[in-house]
Amino acid sequence: MPSQNVYENAVFFENYSALPRSVHGLDGAPEWPRLQEFLPDLAGARVLDLGCGFGWFCRWAADHGAEGVHGVDIPTNMLEKARSMSQDKHSGITYARANLDALELPESDSASYDLVFSSLAFHYLEHWPPLVRLIHRVLRPGGRLVFSVEHPIFTCPPARALMVDPGTGRKYWKLEDYQKEGIRSKPWFVDGVEKQHRTMATYINLLLDTGFKLANFDEWCPTVDQLRAHPEWETEFIRPMFLLIGAVKTLRLDEGIA
Amino acid sequence: MPSQNVYENAVFFENYSALPRSVHGLDGAPEWPRLQEFLPDLAGARVLDLGCGFGWFCRWAADHGAEGVHGVDIPTNMLEKARSMSQDKHSGITYARANLDALELPESDSASYDLVFSSLAFHYLEHWPPLVRLIHRVLRPGGRLVFSVEHPIFTCPPARALMVDPGTGRKYWKLEDYQKEGIRSKPWFVDGVEKQHRTMATYINLLLDTGFKLANFDEWCPTVDQLRAHPEWETEFIRPMFLLIGAVKTLRLDEGIA
Numbered sequence: 001m002p003s004q005n006v007y008e009n010a011v012f013f014e015n016y017s018a019l020p021r022s023v024h025g026l027d028g029a030p031e032w033p034r035l036q037e038f039l040p041d042l043a044g045a046r047v048l049d050l051g052c053g054f055g056w057f058c059r060w061a062a063d064h065g066a067e068g069v070h071g072v073d074i075p076t077n078m079l080e081k082a083r084s085m086s087q088d089k090h091s092g093i094t095y096a097r098a099n100l101d102a103l104e105l106p107e108s109d110s111a112s113y114d115l116v117f118s119s120l121a122f123h124y125l126e127h128w129p130p131l132v133r134l135i136h137r138v139l140r141p142g143g144r145l146v147f148s149v150e151h152p153i154f155t156c157p158p159a160r161a162l163m164v165d166p167g168t169g170r171k172y173w174k175l176e177d178y179q180k181e182g183i184r185s186k187p188w189f190v191d192g193v194e195k196q197h198r199t200m201a202t203y204i205n206l207l208l209d210t211g212f213k214l215a216n217f218d219e220w221c222p223t224v225d226q227l228r229a230h231p232e233w234e235t236e237f238i239r240p241m242f243l244l245i246g247a248v249k250t251l252r253l254d255e256g257i258a
Numbered sequence: 259m260p261s262q263n264v265y266e267n268a269v270f271f272e273n274y275s276a277l278p279r280s281v282h283g284l285d286g287a288p289e290w291p292r293l294q295e296f297l298p299d300l301a302g303a304r305v306l307d308l309g310c311g312f313g314w315f316c317r318w319a320a321d322h323g324a325e326g327v328h329g330v331d332i333p334t335n336m337l338e339k340a341r342s343m344s345q346d347k348h349s350g351i352t353y354a355r356a357n358l359d360a361l362e363l364p365e366s367d368s369a370s371y372d373l374v375f376s377s378l379a380f381h382y383l384e385h386w387p388p389l390v391r392l393i394h395r396v397l398r399p400g401g402r403l404v405f406s407v408e409h410p411i412f413t414c415p416p417a418r419a420l421m422v423d424p425g426t427g428r429k430y431w432k433l434e435d436y437q438k439e440g441i442r443s444k445p446w447f448v449d450g451v452e453k454q455h456r457t458m459a460t461y462i463n464l465l466l467d468t469g470f471k472l473a474n475f476d477e478w479c480p481t482v483d484q485l486r487a488h489p490e491w492e493t494e495f496i497r498p499m500f501l502l503i504g505a506v507k508t509l510r511l512d513e514g515i516a
Contacts, residue, residue: 175431179479179495204475214472217462221437237437
């Protein structure tokens with residue numbers, strides 16, 4: 001799914017596959033309880049998952065009443081694993097290999113989805129604006145886009161940013177180049193993993209300008225219980241890592257935002 | 259208007275009064291051209307300015323067709339200057355001294371304003387949520403709240419944050435304590451000027467939960483022309499200083515945000 005498709009790098013894939021969110025699925029993703037609150041009732045819903053990875057959300061949606069679930073991603077190794085983990089009861093799920101940076105969906109999909117979901121995928125994409133317009137097209141009026149991305153504060157530094165002040169011993173986040181959007185290439189299991197930095201204004205304004213109403217917004221932070229179980233997450237109080245957004249397709253694109 | 263009311267400190271007031279935005283009014287405020295784009299047509303409009311200062315916006319609104327303009331602030335020295343700068347043509351403007359942290363408005367003001375405006379005032383307030391509910395009450399359905407505050411990235415560090423990396427010579431922003439909301443006490447002309455840090459999620463969610471629809475959003479950044487005239491504003495590319503928001507009162511509070 002990333003333009004770079006680092007997920008098909010063997011070293012990266014082995015390490016990524018060992019992450020709690022890969023092993024334990026949604027329950028291994030600390031931001032999931034909050035993101036879940038943004039979801040509509042899925043009974044009978046048609047769901048599109050952009051960047052479905054191992055298919056954890058696709059199966060969760062099917063288990064919660066969705067009657068048609070379509071998962072899209074580009075790494076073939078992830079799609080293979082997604083298919084292998086689906087059971088008979090998940091017969092309503094289809095997986096397809098596609099590059100989200102140039103995604104096309106048939107005209108028959110227009111105004112057909114109740115929910116478009118995407119977890120931590122959009123910050124890899126070079127061409128996010130056309131994808132948002134496509135999402136708006138395939139959602140029915142009143143349908144929802146619920147997604148997470150790495151927070152703009154997290155993506156903006158061009159280099160390693162979690163530092164320790166030698167004088168006080170306090171950790172801080174070395175923030176740079178916030179207003180300079182574009183590729184950031186940083187190590188994550190392997191060198192040079194490429195992600196796209198966008199400002200908060202870019203995320204929000206593209207949604208508003210495309211004909212979405214902002215419905216839910218969060219900058220994920222551990223709860224007291226989560227912090228007790230994971231004291232190492234105190235870092236999340238220094239700077240947010242995840243941006244979570246829920247948006248509703250307004251009745252007509254030509255209504256604008258007035 | 260701040261809880262602390264530093265604006266009545268003589269040293270602070272003398273320095274603040276010499277700022278471009280104090281001497282030249284709206285044209286001296288670099289974020290004004292962008293904030294102005296969020297404003298509705300003011301012909302015949304009733305306008306409330308919370309934290310009116312020297313009254314620059316009140317006079318601008320009256321000059322642009324507003325038929326009733328009410329400016330509220332707490333520093334008496336600012337209100338005196340605001341009154342002294344108003345001319346006969348500004349007869350529709352009234353100024354009142356009030357603490358925005360405990361503002362009350364008469365029942366007769368309910369659903370009466372077309373625009374509530376506030377420039378760089380809310381980040382002084384300890385009790386912003388009740389003020390937002392009051393604003394929602396006094397706006398007519400479809401009326402707008404347009405405001406600027408210091409950006410959460412700008413307010414969050416507990417100490418001086420614009421630093422220079424000794425190795426590279428590059429400037430960076432030492433971001434700390436983003437998720438820890440509350441008072442920050444930092445020097446600005448005088449020691450210990452108190453401002454309130456709130457996260458982006460707090461700003462946005464309070465608006466949505468109160469019954470506003472997000473309509474406009476910006477993290478101010480100089481334009482190419484502005485940067486050419488003020489090369490020292492390159493700092494604004496490192497981290498945003500101003501958050502600008504426009505929000506529309508939805509028809510009924512009980513409609514929620516669905």
